[in-house]
Structure formats: structure tokens, C-alpha cells
Amino acid sequence: MNIREIEYITIPVSNLEVSLRFYHEVFDLRIVDLPNGDKGADLRKQFLDFHIEDKVEHPTSFGLIAHDSMKDIKAHLINYFVDIVSEPTEKTEVRRNVNSITILDPDKNRIEVNEFR
Template sequence: MKIKRLDHVVLTVSNLPKAERFYHEVFDMPVIEEQSNDEVITLRFGHQLLRLRQQESNETLQAANPSLGAADFSIVAGDKLEDIQNHLKSYFIPVVAGPIEKMGAEGKMTSIFIHDLDKNLIEISVY
């Protein structure tokens, strides 16, 4: 089997409308309109999707123990790190760590870390 890339990530959220607004506004992720139910919202970033699932979802296909704040993931930005930091400040989103240099999938990158509304850790990286 040859894995090509990650297609989507599903996050468990406590408040679907607030989470949608956070990811749409802060990260400029467009909302995909074709929704199958009121418990999931899908957003696009690059060639991947981010699905937000309401905590008390009736979905049968999900992780064994979906929980708030359990995700820890990295996204790659196309902006300068200073511009990203200023953008986050304009939304009153504190940086919890960074900038930190580390190795990513494509080599050296610099990252800062924030939490979303449910305390998931989001690494924002620039190559």
C-alpha cells in the first residue's frame, strides 16, 4: 500500500457554530456547503478537509473515545511568521509556545502553537 497524503481530520467540538466560526475566520478555511447532517461541518484547507463533529454526535463511524481537546496537529501556512503572529493577536489568540525550529515532513520549519476553543493544540508552521 502506498499512502499519498492525509485527506481529512475530524475534531470533536463542544459548540459546532463557534468552532466553525473560529476555523473559518482565523484560518480562512472555506466551509463546504454539502453537509449530510447538523452534527458535522466540513471546511477545506489546501488539499485537505477539516471536519468538526459535535461532541454529542449520533455518528456511528467515529473514534472509540471522541473527546474534547485530545487533538494535536500541525498546519502549514503560506504567510510570514510575523504576519501570522499579528493576525492571531488581532483575534486575541495567545501563542502558547514558539517560535520553535523543528523538522517537518518537508524539512526545517518554524512553528508557533495555539489552542482552539476546545483546547486542541494547533501547530502553525512555516517552511
């Protein structure tokens, strides 16, 4: 088996409209209808699949890659009043250097926004 990409990540959400607005406005992602009937956010090759739950008891965690500077990313997040869990941190991951900031969405799903260099 030769797997090289992720097709989708399921994100548990308790309020679909709030989550759609968050992911569209904060990350400028296009909202789409998925074949399974859920709403999703288009990441070009992958999708975020928003799955409605009465109460999100097990938030998920995932990383996104941004093509902006960390200075601009942080300023943007502050402008949208996004919960910042950890300030920008420089580190080395598998094969590259990364500057990352960790935030929470409205359901406390943990998102690491990365600027690779």
C-alpha cells in the same frame, strides 16, 4: 498499499458555531457540508471534519502549513485573540526547516501552525 495524503482529520468541538467562526475567521477556511452530515473546513485536498461532542474530553492535535511569514502569522493570531501555547520556534523536521507556533482552538485542540523554509 500506496498512501500519500490524508483525506480528513476529525476535530471534536462542543460548540459548532463558535468553532466554524474560529476556523473560518482565523484561518480563512471555507466551511462546507460533508457527506457524513458534519460541517467541515476545506483545505483543498483535505478536510477538517467538525464532530460535535457534549464536552471535548480528548482534544486532538494537528499541524497546518501557512504561506505567510511567522511575523505575520503571530500578528494575525494576536489580532484574533488566539491562545498561543508556545512562541515561534525554529526546528528541523524530517526533510526541511520549519518555524512553528502552537495555539489552541476554543475546545483546546492543539494546532501547530508551520512556516516551512
